[in-house]
Amino acid sequence: MDDLSGPAGPLYQQVYDAVMARIVSGELAPGMMLPSEFDLAAQYAVSQGTARKALSKLELSGLVERHQGKGTFVATTTDETSLFHFFRLRQSDGAQVIPQLVSETVRKRPANAREAAALGLAARASVFEVMRVRSINDAVVCAEQSVLDVVKFPGLKDRGGLPNALYPLYQRSYGITIARADEQLRAVMVPEAVGGMLALADNTPVMEVERRAIGISGGVMEFRLSYYLTQNLHYAVSLR
C-alpha cells in the first residue's frame, strides 16, 4: 500500500497527482493498462469511488482513456488523432485532408536566439532542424521547420525517413508525449527562402504559424515555424 505523503488537498487530487507522476516518469507508458479502480483504491488506501474520481479527472485531461468492461489505458497519440488535432488545414467544405510529404531534410546546427529562448536552451545550443514540404492533391501547400533539442531526441538525424506525423514518433521512440501546442498566426508575404521551396511568386500572401509544442510535464519540446498556402484551404479553429 502506497502512501500519499504531503497534505495536498482532497484525496482524489492526491491520487490524481500520484498517478500523473507515474505517467510522466514513464513507469506507466502509453498504451499500458492502469491498475483497476479497486486496485488503485487499495494501493492508496482510499475507496473505489475516490480512485474513480481521480481516474475521471485524468481522462478529462486527456492523459488516459477508459472503456467500460475493459479498463483504463494511458492515452496514445495515434497518427490519425495527431494529424486531425494538430494539423488544422481544411478544405473549403471543412473536410479533413491528409497532406503528403514532398521533401524532407534533417540536419544538426546551433539554435538561433529565438529558438533557444523558446526551447529553454543556452544560446547556440545544438538542435535538430527538420525541414519538410507537404502537398495536398499534388499541389504544394506548406513548408514546416521543426526544431528540437538534440539532448531530448538523440539520434533523430540518423533515423532515415520520418513518419507523416511526428508526435507519435516522439512518444514511441523518445517517451515524450505532446499534450498541447500554442500557435501564433500571422499573414505575411512569403519569405524568399520559403517562396523558392514552394515555387511561389514573391508577392504571395501566406500564413505564418509559430508553434510551441508542450509536453505533459509542461516544457516546450518542439519549436516549429510553418508557412501555409491558403488559396484553396483554410486554417480551422473552434473557440468555445
Add this chain to the structure above:
Amino acid sequence: MDDLSGPAGPLYQQVYDAVMARIVSGELAPGMMLPSEFDLAAQYAVSQGTARKALSKLELSGLVERHQGKGTFVATTTDETSLFHFFRLRQSDGAQVIPQLVSETVRKRPANAREAAALGLAARASVFEVMRVRSINDAVVCAEQSVLDVVKFPGLKDRGGLPNALYPLYQRSYGITIARADEQLRAVMVPEAVGGMLALADNTPVMEVERRAIGISGGVMEFRLSYYLTQNLHYAVSLR
C-alpha cells in the same frame, strides 16, 4: 415533482437534459440561481448526488457556474470573458490587448448567398450588417462585418452605439447566448474596399477570418467576416 419522461440513458443525463432545456427556453435566464442540489433532486425524484452530477456536467459544458456555499448560477458572458475568449489578437509578448472602436455603421440589407446559407435563411432575406473598424494603441488593426438575422435581433439598427463586445449584448437584450464560434482563417491580399477603410496599400497581406457564432441550441446566430492586420500582432490559438 417533475417527470423525466422518455428513457434517455442514465438518470443524471436526464436531469442534465431537463435543466439544459430550461436554460435554452429562457426559463432559467443568465445570472439566475438554479435550484439547489437538494431541490433539484426532489423535483426530479433522484438523490442529491445524482442531481449533483448533472450540475457538474452543466458546469463542465460552461452553462452554469458553481460556488460553494452560495449556489449554482446560469453563466453570463461578461465583456471581459467574451473579449478574451473570442478576440484572439495578441501582442508579440502574448499580452491581451483591448481594441478600441474607431467607427461603426449599422444597416439593413438583403443577405448574399453565402450569408443566407451560413445563417440558414432564405436567399436575399433581410439581415443587419454591423461594420466596425477597431484600433489598438491608435493604430487601426481590423475591420469586422457582422451579419445577423433581423428576425432574431429586432430593432438592432436603432439602438445607437453598440458596446465593444457584441455577445453580451446578444445575451442581455435578445436572450441569445453564444456557446462557441467556428473560424476559418486565410492569408490574403487586402481587398480594395477593406484597404480603403484601413488606409492600407494594395499589396498588404492581411488575415481573413470567417466566423460562425453558434448559440447553445446549436444554430448559427451570427456570420462575421473580419480582416486583421498582423504586422505587430498575431492570432493566438491553443490546441489541446
Add this chain to the structure above:
DNA sequence: TTGTGTTATTCTTATACAAGAGTTATTGCA
C-alpha cells in the same frame, strides 16, 4: 461453432458527512 457461465472491469446511484457563505438572533456595552 455456438452458447453459457465466470470473472474482471467501469458505470450508476445513493448516503453520510465536511466545509464555505450568508442571515438572523443574541449578547454586551455605552
Add this chain to the structure above:
DNA sequence: TGCAATAACTCTTGTATAAGAATAACACAA
C-alpha cells in the same frame, strides 16, 4: 435605547464511501 460584535443557525456545494448494475473478455463444454 442604540449599536456593534459575535454566536448560532441554515442553506449551499464539496468530499468520501459503499453497493449494485452494465459491459467486455475469456474459458469451457455441448
